[in-house]
Amino acid sequence: DGGITQSPKYLFRKEGQNVTLSCEQNLNHDAMYWYRQDPGQGLRLIYYSQIVNDFQKGDIAEGYSVSREKKESFPLTVTSAQKNPTAFYLCATSAGGGRTDTQYFGPGTRLTVL
Amino acid sequence: AQSVTQLGSHVSVSEGALVLLRCNYSSSVPPYLFWYVQYPNQGLQLLLKYTTGATLVKGINGFEAEFKKSETSFHLTKPSAHMSDAAEYFCAVSDIQGAQKLVFGQGTRLTINP
Numbered sequence: 001d002g003g004i005t006q007s008p009k010y011l012f013r014k015e016g017q018n019v020t021l022s023c024e025q026n027l028n029h030d031a032m033y034w035y036r037q038d039p040g041q042g043l044r045l046i047y048y049s050q051i052v053n054d055f056q057k058g059d060i061a062e063g064y065s066v067s068r069e070k071k072e073s074f075p076l077t078v079t080s081a082q083k084n085p086t087a088f089y090l091c092a093t094s095a096g097g098g099r100t101d102t103q104y105f106g107p108g109t110r111l112t113v114l
Numbered sequence: 115a116q117s118v119t120q121l122g123s124h125v126s127v128s129e130g131a132l133v134l135l136r137c138n139y140s141s142s143v144p145p146y147l148f149w150y151v152q153y154p155n156q157g158l159q160l161l162l163k164y165t166t167g168a169t170l171v172k173g174i175n176g177f178e179a180e181f182k183k184s185e186t187s188f189h190l191t192k193p194s195a196h197m198s199d200a201a202e203y204f205c206a207v208s209d210i211q212g213a214q215k216l217v218f219g220q221g222t223r224l225t226i227n228p
Binding site: 004006031040041042043044045048058088090092094096097098099100101102103104105106107108110 | 157219
């Protein structure tokens, strides 16, 4: 069954803790993306990767880190430096990095800081 | 820089009525435009996209959108609303830089009244 898997679906974190969100895909897509969604603000790009072992900052990368060691996986770490991490996090993939390529989205992880 | 404005954060229509969700964009290059739909606590699903060619684009679930360059618009329509159309809708434009970076509007929540 092809698709994008994000885990966990819900995540609770205490202030000051780092937490890692998982994103796995079996679509054989080259490009992967992380977005943050806040109510009334649409989606904002955190990081993206076009190939393994390479990634670029998006518009709101401060307080986040990523790795791309395998084509299938693009985990996002929310560090303690992120001042307001409570949000809905969405991972997406596209076949290549072209401007016309469709991005496919995972089901999301809702992170709540207690 | 690219930008997207969705007019109306909340739209309410009766079942069977016309659905019209407005999207205006700003782009320094020929735009590539997308409409996505999001159901509660889920990821985004592509409804339709415009790249080149025919300016009237048909998508899934009976939706269509028309690219109007002179008005910098890409409004989404559906002739007859169904209860299952209740969701949040996002318009996006493809950024000009490198990878396929999407710039999203703030979203429009569509409510269907029985």
